Amino acid sequence: MYHIISIRDLERKELDYLLDRAQEFDTGNYQPRMLEDKLAALLFFEPSTRTRMSFATAMARLGGRSISVDSVEASSIVKGETLADTIRVVSGYADAIVLRHPKEGAARLASEFASVPVINAGDGAGQHPSQTLLDLYTIRQSMPIKGLDVGLLGDLRYGRTAHSLALALSLYGVTLHTIAPGGLEMPANITLELRERGMEVVEHEDVEEVVRDLDVLYVTRIQRERFPDSASYYNVASSYRITPDLLAGVRDHLMILHPLPRAGEIDPAVDQTPYARYFEQARNGVPVRMALLHEVMK
Amino acid sequence: MTRKDPSGGLIISPIKNGTVIDHITAGEALNVLRILGITGSTRECLSIATNVKSKRMGRKDIVKIENRELCTEEVDRIALLAPQAKINIIRDFQVVEKKGVEIPKVLKGVVRCPNPGCITNANEPVESTFEVLPKGLHCLYCDWLVKNDIASHII
Ligand SMILES: Nc1ncnc2c1ncn2[C@@H]1O[C@H](COP(=O)(O)OP(=O)(O)OP(=O)(O)O)[C@@H](O)[C@H]1O
Ligand SMILES: [Mg+2]
Ligand SMILES: [Zn+2]
Numbered sequence: 001m002y003h004i005i006s007i008r009d010l011e012r013k014e015l016d017y018l019l020d021r022a023q024e025f026d027t028g029n030y031q032p033r034m035l036e037d038k039l040a041a042l043l044f045f046e047p048s049t050r051t052r053m054s055f056a057t058a059m060a061r062l063g064g065r066s067i068s069v070d071s072v073e074a075s076s077i078v079k080g081e082t083l084a085d086t087i088r089v090v091s092g093y094a095d096a097i098v099l100r101h102p103k104e105g106a107a108r109l110a111s112e113f114a115s116v117p118v119i120n121a122g123d124g125a126g127q128h129p130s131q132t133l134l135d136l137y138t139i140r141q142s143m144p145i146k147g148l149d150v151g152l153l154g155d156l157r158y159g160r161t162a163h164s165l166a167l168a169l170s171l172y173g174v175t176l177h178t179i180a181p182g183g184l185e186m187p188a189n190i191t192l193e194l195r196e197r198g199m200e201v202v203e204h205e206d207v208e209e210v211v212r213d214l215d216v217l218y219v220t221r222i223q224r225e226r227f228p229d230s231a232s233y234y235n236v237a238s239s240y241r242i243t244p245d246l247l248a249g250v251r252d253h254l255m256i257l258h259p260l261p262r263a264g265e266i267d268p269a270v271d272q273t274p275y276a277r278y279f280e281q282a283r284n285g286v287p288v289r290m291a292l293l294h295e296v297m298k
Numbered sequence: 299m300t301r302k303d304p305s306g307g308l309i310i311s312p313i314k315n316g317t318v319i320d321h322i323t324a325g326e327a328l329n330v331l332r333i334l335g336i337t338g339s340t341r342e343c344l345s346i347a348t349n350v351k352s353k354r355m356g357r358k359d360i361v362k363i364e365n366r367e368l369c370t371e372e373v374d375r376i377a378l379l380a381p382q383a384k385i386n387i388i389r390d391f392q393v394v395e396k397k398g399v400e401i402p403k404v405l406k407g408v409v410r411c412p413n414p415g416c417i418t419n420a421n422e423p424v425e426s427t428f429e430v431l432p433k434g435l436h437c438l439y440c441d442w443l444v445k446n447d448i449a450s451h452i453i
Contacts, residue, residue, distance in 0.1 A: 008441075082422050105417040105439025109424055124415045126440055189433070189443050 002296050003111040004119045006127040007164040012171040018291050019137050025061075025294075026287035035064030038297050041094035042068040043086070044121070045075065045101045050260070050282075051121050051130075055098050058289035064297075067094065084113045091115040096297050099123070117296035125160050131259055132164045134288040136172075138281040139216055142255055145172040149213055151204075153179040153240060154220035154265065156186040161259045162220050163190055170199040177214065179204045181236045184226065207240060212249050217242070217275075219258045219265050243267040247275060257281050311345055316364040318386040318393075319376065324349050326379045327359035329449040333375045333408060334368070342366055355382065374402040378430070378448050401430055409435060409444065409451045416440040426453075 010018075024030055040059050044052050052068060059066045083101065087110045090097055099110050100121040107120030107127070122128040139145055150169060152162045156178055166176055166186070176199055178186045185203065194201050204210045211217065219242060227233035241264060242256065258266060258278040270276050322330055327346050336342055343364040352358040359380075373385045377399035387395035407425035411418050418426040418439050428435035428444070435444040444451055 006441075083417070083420070084423050101417075102415075103417040103420055104413060104415045104441070105437070108439050109417045109422060112424070123417075124440075189445075192433075 001117055003107075003114075003117050004129050004292055004296065005107045005111055006120065007129045007132045007168050008127075010129070010168075015133070015136065015168065015171065018133060018288075018295065019140055021291035021295065022133070022137050022284075022287045023141075025290040026284070030062075030290075032061070033063035034294055035059065035062035035297055038062075038064040038095045039093070040064060040066040040096045040098055040293060040297075041090045042066050042098045042121075043074060043090060043100070044068070044070055045099075045106075046122070047071045048100050048122065051100065051285075054285040055119075055121065055130075055289050055293070058286050058293055061286065062290055062294060064293070066098075083109060087113045087118075088115075096293065098293075119292055119296060122160075125158060127164055128160055129164065130285070130289055130292055131161050132168050133292070134281065134284045135161070135165050135218070135257060135259070136168055137288050138257060138277060138284050139255065141284070142277075143215065143253065145169070145174060148172075148174045148215040149177060150174050150216040150218065151177040151179055151207075151210060151214040152186075152218050152220070153207055153242075155184045155222050155226060156180040156220070157184045158223075158226065159220045162186070162218070165218065166190065166194055166199075167197075170194050170197040175200045175202065177202050177204055177210050179207050179210060179240075181205070181222070181240060184222070207242075208246065211246060211254075212251070214254060215251060217254060217256045219256060219262075221259075221261075221263055221265060237264055241265060241267060242270055244269050244273060247273060250275065311362075312391055313345075313362055313364045313388055314391055316362065316366055316388050317368045318388060319361040319363075319368075319373075320358070320384045320386060321352070321355060321380075322359035322361065322376075322383050323380040324355070324357035324359055326449070327361050329379050329452065330359070330361060330376050330383070332449070332452045333379060334372055336363070371402075373397070374400050375405065375408055377401040378405075404429055404438075405435060408453065409448060410453050411437045411440060411442055412444060412451055413437065413440050413442040416442060 042052055056066045091114045096117045098119045098121050099107050101123050104124040104126035106123040111118045156162045191201055222237050224233045254275045255277045256275045260282050327348050345362045347360045349357045367387050376383050383399050385397050386393045405428045411426050427438045
């Protein structure tokens with residue numbers, strides 16, 4: 001049985017294969033009723049309307065159906081029940097389970113108890129592989145990934161999207177530029193792992209010094225909760241904010257990506273520039289999730 | 299009953315059958331027992347000697363467990379705390395088998411994941427599972443890395 005749990009489980013050729021499949025779905029090169037008789041259970045123990053909607057959309061576009069449990073329903077269902085038991089029960093209803101859960105490793109556990117494939121739609125501060133795939137997909141649609149200079153900006157300490165994107169990019173021969181405020185730098189063991197995988201990692205504290213050397217700038221959220229008071233938050237947040245001024249002199253093909261929702265990290269005036277690609281990125285969630293759903297249920 | 303053994307160490311009390319764990323890193327005897335799941339409330343008859351003089355190691359700890367022969371899976375956990383430990387299986391007062399300890403590839407249910415958000419710390423029917431890497435223990439559920447002080451995370 002094929003589960004999609006962590007980006008670490010996927011080799012380069014599997015990633016490429018899934019991205020190729022996503023492209024076929026994206027360009028309409030598929031049979032619309034491919035999953036006609038299939039039912040996916042979207043089990044969301046944590047709110048994430050966006051991810052849930054895009055899985056439901058992907059399922060519907062393939063002619064399949066989904067049953068969906070949101071965080072409020074989920075928390076009442078599971079009172080006193082283990083996740084293991086919930087998964088065993090739901091395995092009897094659906095052909096695949098898409099799981100979002102607040103605990104790290106929840107999807108791995110679910111895959112051990114499920115009798116149908118499990119797709120991880122985010123487990124706590126852990127993995128969120130479909131996000132990483134759609135990030136890769138968005139970059140690859142514009143230019144070959146190999147040899148790019150990719151900047152990761154924001155909270156690189158707690159930001160799971162940044163960690164798993166960096167791990168995936170380490171398979172593609174890119175140079176990674178980490179740009180993070182003091183205290184929110186990429187954890188040393190992750191940087192070490194990336195370097196062990198042969199990746200060149202350059203650490204920066206200042207976005208201005210590196211932005212003109214980048215092909216991709218991936219912006220993540222800096223959360224207010226990470227700071228002792230709102231003054232220090234605003235101070236940091238404003239010095240990492242992407243504005244049209246900051247983008248003077250950047251490479252013509254620079255792509256700015258963001259997993260969304262954004263808070264104040266990107267000035268709305270940037271949306272008008274050719275560099276802003278985050279809405280296109282969000283839209284790519286559908287073909288990528290079509291590829292994943294089809295792959296596990298075909 | 300106390301006598302000198304031929305190698306100059308001090309045997310507290312010879313055992314008829316069981317296991318002697320010798321050459322334990324000085325000070326680690328109690329952690330070795332914990333990692334074996336042997337606590338004050340289990341029934342094993344034990345002798346423990348700590349900081350004994352040793353020609354090879356300066357100081358060492360020794361643990362003797364009567365009427366229990368440890369299996370490979372159990373003894374290999376010891377390697378995490380005391381890589382030079384030697385396991386001696388005793389039958390009828392004689393050492394019948396002597397083996398070193400090898401660091402296991404995977405550690406199940408021995409160490410608690412220090413990540414409070416890890417699913418193995420929730421009330422779920424799974425054991426913690428770590429892959430043993432040169433840089434530490436890697437949780438196969440949440441990817442946390444336990445770099446040092448493994449003893450303090452023993453369940
Ligand atoms: N019957 C026994 N009861 C208790 N302890 C024993 C018994 N027989 C041997 N030992 C202890 O087991 C350990 C290994 O015994 P052995 O006779 O192989 O000693 P050794 O030659 O010093 O071995 P090593 O090279 O491993 O130090 C020693 O610490 C010894 O005191
Ligand atoms: Mg000796
Ligand atoms: Zn863990």
